[in-house]
Amino acid sequence: MIRTVVLDVGETLTRDDRYWASWADWLGVPRHTLSALVGAVVVDGRDNVDALRLLRPGFDPSAEYAAREAAGRGEQLDESDLYDDVRPALTALREMGVRVVVAGNQSAKAGDLLRALSLPADLVVTSAEWGVAKPSPDFFHQVVGASGAPADQTLYVGDHPQNDVFPAAQAGLLTAHLRRGPWGHWWADDATVQQVADYSIDSLLDIPGLVNPACRSGSQD
Structure with a gap:
């Protein structure tokens, strides 16, 4: 569950x-x-x-x-930086009653920029705001605390094996490796990644189907 x-x-x-x-x-x-x-x-x-x-x-x-x-050449982030599946996937999860948390290795400014996008999420937080970054176990202890659910009922989704899949699994979380970006594509077929990750997905729109198999879009885990 x-x-x-x-x-x-x-x-x-x-x-x-x-x-x-x-x-x-x-x-x-x-x-x-x-x-x-x-x-x-x-x-x-x-x-x-x-x-x-x-x-x-x-x-x-x-x-x-x-x-x-x-120098006025710092971080920028707006709607154009989001992947197309972000809003529909997160919206679907919240409509299913799933708590949605965004938590990654970003600066405090990035946290403000992300929150300004009004994503369909219950919490948006960054490593800088927590004072600890992935792959530290302390980051994933914070994830479990923010989850509001036990670790084995919390799914962490990310593209990076060393920063996302492996340390999240070590913390007792369920994990989904996303085939996206250079890390996601290069490591998607790695035997260790496939063994450790509970799921392998190609899109965030696959996640509702992990929560409720009746919502599956056809992707294989």
């Missing part, structure tokens, strides 16, 4: 196009160069910030983030 669905943000709810393009522009490199390096770290199973460190050794994410904000 799934009573609560908790969703990652980047490449789960939002496209990362703007995110990576803005970093490429800030660092003064062609966008396709950074895209290629992102692909390289995906294949290696490394953290995404490593793509930026390949461009600038010693890269300090916090300092560069602050510098971008001070």
Whole structure:
């Protein structure tokens, strides 16, 4: 039984196009160069910030983030960044009586920008606001607390095996690996990911069918 669905943000709810393009522009490199390096770290199973460190050794994410904000070139997020299935999927879940929580590795500003979109969610929160980030077990302890349901009745949905599927499963949560974005596509057929994830999905519109099989759209788990 799934009573609560908790969703990652980047490449789960939002496209990362703007995110990576803005970093490429800030660092003064062609966008396709950074895209290629992102692909390289995906294949290696490394953290995404490593793509930026390949461009600038010693890269300090916090300092560069602050510098971008001070220069008026900081984070932006609006309706155009959402995947098309976000609103219908979340709306369907809430109509089914499922609690919907958005919780990912984002800044406090991103939390404000997400809440300004008035998503059909009961709670929108970020790692910066919690003071702990994935894949720390403490992040998923916070997820369970925000869920309002036991861990084994809470589904965590995300694209990233190391940040989403594996640590969520270790915390006792149900997990759904989403084939979306570079991490989601590259690792979707990995044997360990398939073994650990309770479900593999191609769209957020598959989630209502996990809650109630009568709502299945035809995708296989």
